[in-house]
Amino acid sequence: MTMIASTKSRIALAIALAAAGALAFVLVTRGSTTEYGTDHRAITVEKGEDFTLKVPARPYIGEHWFLAEPKPDADVLDYRGTHEDIEGAPEGIVGGGDGTAYFDFTARSTGTTTVTLLHCPMARCGSLAQAQATTPPVPTAPETAEPADEPAYFQYKITVR
Numbered sequence: 001m002t003m004i005a006s007t008k009s010r011i012a013l014a015i016a017l018a019a020a021g022a023l024a025f026v027l028v029t030r031g032s033t034t035e036y037g038t039d040h041r042a043i044t045v046e047k048g049e050d051f052t053l054k055v056p057a058r059p060y061i062g063e064h065w066f067l068a069e070p071k072p073d074a075d076v077l078d079y080r081g082t083h084e085d086i087e088g089a090p091e092g093i094v095g096g097g098d099g100t101a102y103f104d105f106t107a108r109s110t111g112t113t114t115v116t117l118l119h120c121p122m123a124r125c126g127s128l129a130q131a132q133a134t135t136p137p138v139p140t141a142p143e144t145a146e147p148a149d150e151p152a153y154f155q156y157k158i159t160v161r
Contacts, residue, residue, distance in 0.1 A: 033104070036156070038146060044159045045107045050080075053115065053156060056147060057084050057101035064125070065101045066118045068153060072105075073113035076160055080104040107160040115156040119147045 035054040036043050045051050055065050067079065086099030103117065118125070147154075 035102070038154055041155065042157045042159075044161060047107050047110060047160055049107045049160075051105055051107070053103040053105070053117065055101050055103075055117065055119070055154070057086065057099045059084070059086065059099075062120075062122050063147075064120045065103070066120070067103060068116040068118040070114070070116065072115045072158065073111065075109055076107070076111040076113040077115070077158060078106040078108050080106060105158075107158075110160050112157065112159045115158055117154045117156070118151065119154055120151050121147060121149055125151055 033050045033052050034045070035052045037054050038056075043051070057063060057065065065082075067082070072079065082101060082103050084099055084101045103115070105115070
């Protein structure tokens, strides 16, 4: 009987470990989000996929990013919001620290839409409304451009398959 109980315990342990491994795989792969920087303006994603537009953020010098008009087609993309990850300044430096701003989306259905982000460097525009009230047009950054010292729209063509 001891041998049978020992074998059953080993089988139960093996099943439990396999189930835990499968659950960990699902949680890790399902929770992953692909990030695209300013150098990726033509993006293809799969229906149901979560992805993020990742841009440099330095709010301490008045640099801000906004989701601008026209908004992306809500039938194609679901905009989940924005957040920032700002690193602290090195000790002794007041008001410093670099970081990243993230604009989060979920691909809802097949199609193509454009996401337009407005980059406002060095306190040139403190809000989307203020930026849109300035003398138009705010230039559109070339597809290969990095954020510069002047406000610019960064347009991303998103294709959902």
